[in-house]
Amino acid sequence: MADHIVVRVFTGPDGGGGNPLGIVEDGRAVPGESRQALAAELGFSETVFVDDPGTGLVDIRTPGSVLPFAGHPLVGVAWWLRRRGRGVDVLRPPAGEVPTWQEEETTWIRARAGWAAGRRTQRFASVAEVDALPAPPPGEGWLYAWAWEDEAAGRVRARGFPRRGDGIVEDEATGAAALTLAAELGRDLVVRQGVGSVILTRCHGDGTVDLGGRVTVG
Template identity: 75%
Template sequence: MTDHVVLRVFTGPDGGGGNALGVVPDGPAVPAPEARQALAARWGYSETVFLDDAAAGRVDIRTPGTSLPFAGHPLVGVAAWLRLCGHDTTVLRPPAGEVPAWQEGDITWIRGRAAWAAGRRTEQYASVAEVDALPAPPPGEGWLYAWAWEDEASGHVRARGFPRRGDGVVEDEATGAAALVLTARLRRSLVVRQGTGSVILTRFRDDGTIGIGGRVRVVTP
């Protein structure tokens, strides 16, 4: 059995919620892409990260069905894990490009670009109640990020994420990349309440990059 740890990423202030993430600290121990994909499918987390080089921040991100060039919750999670393990890694290197990572209090931050998260469609609903009433998943195909304002003045959003990609992940508890896309489209920083109790923070920047931040809790060491 390949050693891996489980984190919950984007937990609420009380430690509840958060999206489960599998992290394989010794990525080179599983060199074959086919073997990595098989493990990601077997474990069934929305994403699994293979840490290939802690010092360089080189990572491989996989859903149960495919590899991803960029994803928010895996990168926030692995940045927090590296810090907990004593690594001073300030840049992560998924296939999409260089991703700055840093810590502010109990919040782990990364910064990325909306172009790296293509394929995630956002759809605004009239009320939080309408978002909460959606079936999991709603009818249709393709990644859907359903959202409504909780408090538009303060930038608070209620959202739910539905990958709809046929890999067993019916609803994503917390989705940093989709929150990044929404932030880019609204051109403002947000506090996103997603899933059953997750909280995603975003920071809009005029240079085209967007910060994604959240709390991370270790489930298994």
Template identity: 70%
Template sequence: MNELDVLRVFCGPDGRHGNALGVVRDGRTYPDEASRQALAAELGFSETVFVDDPERGVVDIHTPGLRLPFAGHPLVGAAWLLDLEVVNPPAGEVWARHDGEFTWITARPEWAPPRRLQRYASAAEVDALPAPPPGDGWLYAWAWEDEAAGRVRARAFPRRDDGIVEDEATGAAALLLTAELGRALNITQGRGSQILTAPGPGATIEIGGRVRFARSAGFPQSAGFA
């Protein structure tokens, strides 16, 4: 049976939470898009990464419902797991660095899929939000916890076409919010995940977070595996 590495990406300061990520280290075992999409749907993670070239960092990213050219937490997780300085998703070359506690990637806002970024008056309002109806559109709800310090409270609600009601930590949405606000952010998302961001040279954005190894497991398994 093939092996799957499961990571938690964008963990909180206590090492808890973070968004679950499946990494198939040998992408050759699922050689075409249909088989990869089927496995991603079976596993049920918000994203699954297939590694096609571990030395050059060539990766392929799938949600349970579609293939993505770019996604934040899969690339941070892959860079950490494979100890890479460059990751190559379909969107383009993504530089990575590791500072001991955090793994960082540098990306461009135009690579991120569209998100509706909606500001609320307080973190309490964000905490109280119900999930939007299925198919209502991708919502990234946020509020300042401490504007002077750049601290943000956020929650992310996908369209739910692929069964994901709330995304625990979304680097792509954090990327777009950072580009919109034009400043470094310290984002607490979901149940307690932490995403750090900072504008970089040439309109790039750096995204960083903690990664923890959860487990290795055989697959395929049912969607309840996530």
């Protein structure tokens, strides 16, 4: 197995929660035909291969597919490269250029809402209804179930269910889905997802959304 490290992305203020992310820092050492098998073997919701740390070129894989864009891998790898003294101002997944920066303990990226297509959001009447959902709920396709915790303050409770048949029953923290929800609502959000993850968003009028959170080593 190729050398890799694990970080948790979108951890809560107490260090809990966070979605595990596999990072293969020397992505060029893993041939393209071997990457999908490695991502499946690692079993994380996403694994990111760093193909050129100098330019921010990265390749994102789920256990079963290639993703042109994903939130938690990009936030996680931006934090990791910066921690390793190899920080970049722009990441380059297949979708396009993704600016990244650090504000105290929060790592941020900026992306276009259209890059996060394919994740359906569904509002529930209460946090209790979201919490009571089975994992996964019946049905097919990516579901982001959410309810307001405090609508005036922009605080949301959410759970993410990929429902894509690759063994990931529930996603602990889903940046792309939070980005989608923020764009749909047209407002900044603080999303509490999974067992203890926190995702921050900031909306802009040009169709981009900032996505941020804390990261820690696995």
